[in-house]
Structure formats: C-alpha cells, structure tokens
Amino acid sequence: MPQDMPPVGGYQPVQYKRNIPVRGFKPVYYLVGMHLVMAYGFYKIFYGIREKNELAREKIWSRIHLMPLLQAEEDRDQVRRHFADKAREKELLGTNTKIYNSDRFVRPTVWYTPSDVAK
Template structure:
C-alpha cells in the first residue's frame, strides 16, 4: 500500500474488496468500516463484558401429582356419571319400545286375521269356480273330515 491513499483492488470470485491503508476507511461487502486503528488487540470493552448467564433457564414444573390425580379422578367420575345417565336413557327407550310393541300386538293380530279371512274367502271362490263341474264336490269342506277349524300357526316376534 504505497502512497497513503492509493487504493488496491483485490478480487476474489464475485466479491471485490477495496482496501486503503490502515489509517483510512475500508469498504468490505458494501459495509463501511471506519477507524480500525481504535482496536488495540483483545481488550474488553469499556465497562467490561455482560455477565455470563450460566443458570439453567427451565420452565415451571407444572401441576403437582396430587392435582393431576384429582383432575383425572374428577374426569373419570364425570365420565361414569354420563355413562350412567346414558344407560338410564337407553333403558327407558328400550322399555318404551317393548311396551309399544306389546300394545301393537292386538292390532297386528287383527290385521293378520282380516288378511287371512280375505285370502280364505278368495280361495273358496276359486275352488267353487274350478270344481263347479265335479258332481258331489262341496267347496270349503275339510279333506280330513274334521269339523274343527284350525288356523295356521302364528309366531309373534317382539
């Protein structure tokens, strides 16, 4: 660096450093640094460095074990309470369903009897029509020679 303020250009890849002598200004990476003669080695700044933070900086521990146990117990108690209420509601709905079916049985049986009577009368009319040319044939007479009437077997499923 001869001549005091004569600039020296140094290229290193795409970066260009423009350097002057040590008592002047330095432009590095488009940053202006002045008065580098003020640094006299590895001395601390005036007033010293900040204190070194060596203590552990941990967050709070959170709730204690008894608080967690109490919370879990309260949550379980509330859950069992809700399950119990749900069981009562389900039992009441089941009881209502059974009683509604019990009360519907006579209506359904009467409907089935009307349907069976209608079908029996239609079958009797068809038998009369089909067997009208057979002498001595009595329509609707039991082929088992039994005067008792017996309806079909009915199974009621609740």
C-alpha cells in the same frame, strides 16, 4: 505475604443442586383433574344406562300394545285368503266343498317338514 481473606459478607453459596425450571402443574392438580374427568364419565355412564333401560322398557311396552293390531291384520289377511281360495275353488269345481263339518272358520295350519322342503 498476606493471606487471602474472604470478601466482606462472605462467599456466595455454592450451587450444588440442578436448577431445572418447573414445567406443568403440580401432581396434585393432575390427580384432581383426573378424578373430575372420571366422575364426569361415571355420571354419563350412569345416566346412559338409565336411558338405555328406559328405551328398552318403552320398546317392550310398544310391542305389547301393538300385538292386538298386528294379530287383527293377520286375521284379516287369513280371512281374505280363505275367501279367495273358496272363490277359486268354486270357479274350478263349480261347487262349494266343505272340508270340515262346521261353518266356523278354522285357521289353516301349514307345517313344513324336512321332506317337504327337499321337494
């Protein structure tokens, strides 16, 4: 009986590894993409913080520049109330009474204490 011999050219190689198809990108591409996304995020944070600081500075300066106007409005309101009180006092009493010894306007001071609030 003749012995079986390998075919001419030899046998095909034995497949011992799993033949799983590659899905997705190489890990290097994911790493580069992640770094690009993070770089963009840090860029937006950097300029967002800068914008927030600039808006806060602008808000502070606008309040500083508005203070004289608001103080003038408050002064006008105080004077209007003062003259209205004087007119009401003259109407009720018939004469002008002076509380102070000068004609200079004195800003009224009203302090609320806990005993005043309870009444």
